[in-house]
């Protein structure tokens with residue numbers, strides 16, 4: 001029993017110790033669930049817990065209020081142990097209306113807690129959520145397996161704010177703060193940080209500031225004083241490695257990774273982009289850095305976006321373009337041009353459910369083969385994928401380093417899951433970042449005659465000579481070029497040579513890639529799980545749990561999809577079985593099987609959703625035991 | 627483009643690369659290449675700052691023949707590539723080269739957006755009203771009825787009016803010239819070189835192989851004076867074999883008048899490059915029967931350039947906020963320590 005915070009009540013409160021909790025805030029798009037979730041996340045992080053979050057937005061911007069299509073959710077998994085995924089099942093669900101409950105009840109753990117805003121369950125809301133006539137989940141036993149709190153959050157907020165002089169609409173908008181206050185009480189968290197950020201947000205609107213703070217505190221007090229709640233949760237601080245942390249989403253990490261790499265390379269950063277979910281946030285984020293000379297160009301389409309980035313790269317800038325599936329399709333021809341020109345270029349694909357417009361707000365790993373092969377002619381390129389939100393920083397930094405130092409466009413794969421998800425990040429200091437050396441040249445490389453723009457060094461890399469360099473004027477283009485001179489050439493032997501040289505250049509990048517080590521587990525054994533990209537967290541958690549059950553399985557995770565680390569084949573051979581889980585129908589599987597002739601097996605899910613630990617564990621066990 | 631003085635004066639020859647020119651004999655492209663090379667020394671003293679960017683087409687081979695920096699990019703996208711070049715380094719002098727198919731068909735979208743953004747670069751459209759490189763299909767500027775490989779029964783496709791399209795897309799400069807008049811071309815390229823903003827020039831270019839003589843009425847001695855009109859700022863619109871015809875504005879209707887029949891030159895339409903309404907009327911001539919085809923600078927205005935405004939905005943923000951140090955970017959605003 002404890003009452004650390006100023007509590008006015010005399011009631012008996014049970015403190016429940018637990019090592020991790022999954023909370024889901026779910027409501028209508030207009031209910032402010034994203035904001036609530038982010039505030040809850042920040043406070044949780046600041047209190048030293050490990051976290052992983054996952055926001056889920058409705059596909060429709062203004063789906064009718066109260067409908068299932070309009071449900072917006074925010075999921076946070078936090079705890080004192082290491083957290084690698086936003087969690088499979090919810091321990092606590094906050095459902096602001098019937099549609100939210102309908103959407104999310106499937107994933108509440110048996111015996112879990114559900115907090116309901118009863119005002120969201122009137123006949124109108126039940127109808128909008130398409131509950132059959134007369135059916136009401138609040139009354140029909142649907143909720144029997146759960147610990148349910150029915151609170152008229154709408155009315156309580158109204159009452160708390162009745163003297164503020166605000167309109168009904170504005171008062172109603174504060175109900176998310178009531179929820180937040182209540183959850184802070186439940187999880188024994190301070191309101192301080194949220195109050196500070198409200199003060200910043202509403203510095204010019206004192207009446208709204210007051211109302212939000214009042215609603216927040218009312219929620220807290222409701223938990224503290226009413227007899228309704230008798231349990232609070234206590235979670236110890238996480239045992240993360242010591243250091244200074246911040247919370248970061250994948251797209252944020254990617255944006256600042258690009259800024260950091262450009263600065264370390266001494267280059268101007270140029271982003272050409274066209275808005276598309278879930279990549280737009282990178283454009284938004286980078287557009288804020290005008291004071292650092294970052295140039296962002298919102299082009300008329302994805303083709304113009306990448307072409308402008310190619311133009312910028314030609315002048316010696318770090319050219320970058322960001323998009324998602326449909327935009328990748330449009331960029332294809334220009335990626336071929338960049339490959340042919342041999343200019344550095346970062347192409348970011350935040351994968352989403354495809355084909356075509358597909359599932360814009362859902363996640364998928366289905367663009368891997370497109371990244372590998374989706375160009376006409378033979379145009380191999382380095383492909384790099386990030387594993388977690390924070391890993392987007394390191395991975396994009398490395399992708400840019402490879403692109404610049406090897407004069408080659410690099411395709412960077414992330415996906416909706418890690419782009420929007422967030423986790424704590426022990427960020428580096430600038431001096432911890434490895435240097436990046438652009439192969440700029442102002443020197444004539446052929447005293448016997450014309451400058452040779454395609455003369456290569458031992459890595460197969462040509463010099464980066466930019467317009468403005470006197471005496472080295474030269475033309476580049478998409479037509480096949482003669483070895484070294486770069487002049488147009490249709491010579492048969494030369495074409496084959498150039499195809500080979502461009503491919504070799506990409507293969508030689510493997511010399512600069514560290515040898516692969518298992519992420520966890522031994523480097524030999526019965527079974528290894530080989531993953532790439534955002535399946536990292538789910539694989540990692542599964543294997544930790546399996547290890548506790550005495551099942552020893554190794555985890556190998558690939559950041560470099562092309563070229564593969566040099567020892568990948570040899571490493572895989574040391575296992576009896578290789579299991580490759582992917583959010584696609586088996587794309588890495590195909591690459592691995594064809595390259596190493598191993599009999600790897602796939603585990604595939606193409607539902608627009610990440611793997612749950614439960615399903616992955618089950619599959620791993622099954623393969624392990626057969 | 628600013629005129630700069632330099633110790634060594636460049637000549638037209640300095641702009642010619644060592645690559646063999648591969649256009650068909652008699653192709654209008656030769657003349658355009660020559661005239662551009664001829665006027666450049668008047669404006670450029672450091673050719674390393676010149677960049678020619680092209681798309682794909684016969685005309686788009688142009689950069690290979692220039693001893694400057696250059697990029698032969700992909701079909702239709704030269705305008706987009708050039709925007710990136712110019713935005714990344716506004717101090718470069720950028721010329722975009724493309725054909726009518728390249729710029730108005732596959733690259734039509736980028737063209738209109740380039741024109742509205744108005745970056746400070748030059749844009750030369752070689753209009754031969756045909757797809758030359760792919761051996762003779764009709765293009766979006768081919769006139770209706772044109773018989774080509776892909777329209778054996780004549781095209782039923784309404785063409786663009788490039789001048790109208792350009793002005794509609796807010797071009798800050800539009801001019802027309804033609805391959806067979808080197809002097810006029812040079813005059814216009816000088817104006818192009820001097821314009822601040824996107825200087826869009828349409829050059830009528832004969833393709834003797836796939837669309838020979840499309841512009842014959844405008845180039846042949848016997849007909850050209852009757853069918854074309856050369857406009858100059860501040861001068862009346864006069865044309866005809868003996869300069870005996872003029873154009874008068876009847877409200878917003880242009881009418882051809884006979885100067886030998888009592889109409890005085892002072893009654894004629896005086897060309898005003900700054901008048902956008904009249905520029906639109908000039909653009910319309912191509913679609914009005916019996917109107918001569920105008921050549922010269924239709925319209926010119928000075929307005930903000932995208933590349934420069936972006937740099938100004940960056941500088942303003944730098945002044946107001948100061949550069950954010952990298953360690954600050956890495957840490958963000960909210961951090962916590964774990965010991």
Ligand SMILES: Cc1ncc(C[n+]2csc(CCOP(=O)(O)OP(=O)(O)O)c2C)c(N)n1
Nearest residue numbers: 682683684685701725726727728757758759
């Ligand atoms: C994406 C793409 N589609 C089609 C082509 C084939 N192609 C090359 S040039 C061209 C048209 C050329 O016409 P124009 O732009 O008028 O140039 P011209 O050859 O007449 O100078 C076409 C269709 C191509 N190179 N790329």
Ligand code: SF4
Nearest residue numbers: 649650653684758833
């Ligand atoms: S095909 Fe026509 S446009 Fe092309 S080079 Fe030959 S003459 Fe010139």
Ligand SMILES: [Mg+2]
Nearest residue numbers: 725726754756
């Ligand atoms: Mg043409």
